[in-house]
Amino acid sequence: MVSDPPGMTRATAISVVSGVLEGLALAALLPAISALATDDTWWGLGTGGWIIVLAVLAVLSFACNAVKERWNYAVALDFLKSIHRLVGDQVARQPLGWFSRPLAGKLSRMVSSELMNTGSIFAHMMGPLVAKLATATVLVVVAWFWDPLLGLVLTVSVPLFVLITVGAASLIRRGGRIHEPDEVVLADRIVEYAQCQGTLRSCGRSEDFAPLIDAMENARASKKRALWSETSGLMLSGVVSQGVIVVLITVTGSLAVAGTLAPIPAMAFIGLSLQFTSTLTAIAEGVMGLETRRPMLDSIDEVLTAEPLPEPGTPAELTAPGEVELRGVTFSYGGAGDVPVLRDLSLEVPAGSMVALVGPSGSGKTTVEKLISRFYDADAGEVLVGGVPVTDQTTEQLMAQLSMVFQDVYLFDDSLEANIAVGREGATGEEIRHAAELAGVTGIAERLPEGWETQVGEGGKALSGGERQRVAIARALVKQAPIVLLDEATSALDVENEAHVVASVEALRETATVLVIAHRLDTIAKADLIVLLTDDGRVEGYGTHDELMAAGGTYTRFWNRLHHAQGWRLVDR
Structure with a gap:
């Protein structure tokens, strides 16, 4: 959905590099603090050497974050431009009958506020999420080098955290399914209320339009129900994050008391553990944020995957210009299984008559006139314009013949x-x-x-x-x-x-x-x-x-x- 895939690849790569640099900077705090407290060298460097390492990593991280933000915003803007173009092209290809559906509120939300919120996925979520994943990976690897047991604890916490995050995301997704349909109905009712002001005022009903009031009440009620599900997901994610912190502090303290791990390195690792769980929390928040935007993506996908009426690639040769004919046409707006509006209808309109x-x-x-202009296709029979079935003509060719x-x-x-x-x-x-x-x-x-x-x-x-x-x-x-x-x-x-x-x-x-x-x-x-x-x-x-x-x-x-x-x-x- 972006016109510049290499640009998106570059943005993803710079996000990974940014996350790796952040992870290395956090990991460097372990030997730096230990060297400072013991006045000894750790991993071949003393206090001064680790300060230089931290300074270099800080400069590189600052520069990398600046580039990351710029490139991610570029991807977001490219996404917005591409989606506007794709939605516009797709809407222009739909049969005219497609627009008789209650789409006004949905389309207006989609191409305005919802689309801007969707663009924020690339600007504020994808890049940070990728960076935090890279940071967490670096911290787990460094923990194994620091102490295998601590590395094992961090490693085990990751799949547990993933499972809980998936469960929390499922609860948030369920909340979205609860309130999103009623919000779409509310948007349609608002548009209807604005368009029908003349009628409503003439009837003295402009201040108590029942369909709008009902839609507002339904949306409020469904939002409250959804809030319970979404809040449960967020609470579940928070409980797991805090649980990981408690386990890491307990294990680290136990190692320090047993003498397996010196007190200063143990304190440094506790600080690293807090940063690790903070990173996991940020990842969870990113996943939750993506889930809240899933309905927006689904609504965009619904439009982009809508099937236009099939048409040939080239115009047909008209055999009877100016003529219209319906041959045994049967049609119902609900499809072949619904009550037909037209039943085996045949008529001829000679040219010039x-x-x-x-x-x-x-x-x-x-x-009849909508079938001739191909708002819809007949369930049975044929509709001919210019001597050729409308299904064998391009949209441009058919529309050129009709006013x-x-x-x-x-x-x-x-x-x-x-x-x-x-x-x-x-x-x-x-x-x-x-x-x-x-x-x-x-x-x-x-x-x-x-x-x-x-x-x-x-x-x-x-x-x-x-x-x-x-x-x-x-x-x-x-x-x-x-x-x-x-x-x-x-x-x-x-x-x-x-x-x-x-x-x-x-x-x-x-x-x-x-x-x-x-x-x-x-x-x-x-x-x-x-x-x-x-x-x-x-x-x-x-x-x-x-x-x-x-x-x-x-x-x-x-x-x-x-x-x-x-x-x-x-x-x-």
């Missing part, structure tokens, strides 16, 4: 003109203004304080829902894609601008194939073909308006109800 999808809510109209105007329009935090221009790179100002005129965006620009250069805000919050959709229609006009998928949501468009919508649809059908989820009488009546869906996702019938009206049945009842509803007027009495 306008086909209207009509049917009750939940009949799968929007799902999508759905109900959930998103505008970028940029100018009004830039949001239209995003439809096609290189579009001229004249093309942008012409599309804007057809879609009714010119009137929007005229009322905004800075006209075309007005910033529309994140998501287009400076505009109404109907205005955002008109901007999206202008994008489709600018893109000039051969196929347009349109969800004509009446809730987002007022009567005053209905003429602009009708003009936009007429302009689109002159140059493109239009598949529209139709709600307006004019759009339905003018369609070349109307496909009527049942509430269980089947095709009940299709034909022109006159043909379906002549046949009677469901379409006639649907048309009459819609005509009656759209004939309502508000009057004064």
Whole structure:
């Protein structure tokens, strides 16, 4: 996950050298103290010689630590840069349906605070942990030279310490599994609460949003439960460290009393033992720190290992440009075992035609358009665009054929003109203004304080829902894609601008194939073909308006109800 593996190797190597130097410096205290107390030579050097050795080791250790910190920070920054790039690339390769999952809170945490905390693994944990391991190894080796029995005690304490540390880490990991899911839910609820302020305030519920309150309570409760497990792990690790200290002091004292070890060297070794257990404690803290960051690494791994929809390496040759066809399509959002939204659905949209999808809510109209744009893959059957199955086309090739105007329009935090221009790179100002005129965006620009250069805000919050959709229609006009998928949501468009919508649809059908989820009488009546869906996702019938009206049945009842509803007027009495 780093772009410079040699840099990581260098950082690890310098950490090892730093740990070895620290271990040698601590080990040198044994003969240095003994030489100072006895005024004799130890291991060939007197007091002055050992002071020089300690001074040299101190200088080398200082220089090595400075380099270690620099190189470990470089690795951490490289890791952050690489992860941002990898996550961005992976997200860009996911099918559009992947983003319908509750990912907003999770992704925002991942690429902000969690990612910074993960980067601290390299900056503050890995290097020190490697250094402390090297220090402990040097101390064990020196202890064997100093006194084999003491070396044996230190050696035996290491596997015991490892076993206890593994157990403590397991308890901390268990604590993470307890509270992490509820924290993810809490993050999602916070994002939801912020995004739905308009609805909540209109209902007088902005101060008592139950889902957020429940999520906060669940997160607090799970955090308390997790705290018991994590605290137990830390206490277990601490008890073992203190136990090792007691054993080492007891053994050293026993040797001194028995006369096997002189008092001064025994005191020096006790000091070394304290440093050894301090080193083991630092190692345990490093391992615990890594465990607390495991959920972050797991969440990053979940994104990086998410499987995108398979696609070929090269574009396919389109045999019927502008055509759309579904052949026996069955699909459910929960997978093949769930209740299907579409059942054995087949329909053809000839090139250059306008086909209207009509049917009750939940009949799968929007799902049809999402399958065409490959938000998901069908469980059975085939979806063809341009005469070729969408599964045989690259994402770029498929998207180049489609313009999508759905109900959930998103505008970028940029100018009004830039949001239209995003439809096609290189579009001229004249093309942008012409599309804007057809879609009714010119009137929007005229009322905004800075006209075309007005910033529309994140998501287009400076505009109404109907205005955002008109901007999206202008994008489709600018893109000039051969196929347009349109969800004509009446809730987002007022009567005053209905003429602009009708003009936009007429302009689109002159140059493109239009598949529209139709709600307006004019759009339905003018369609070349109307496909009527049942509430269980089947095709009940299709034909022109006159043909379906002549046949009677469901379409006639649907048309009459819609005509009656759209004939309502508000009057004064």
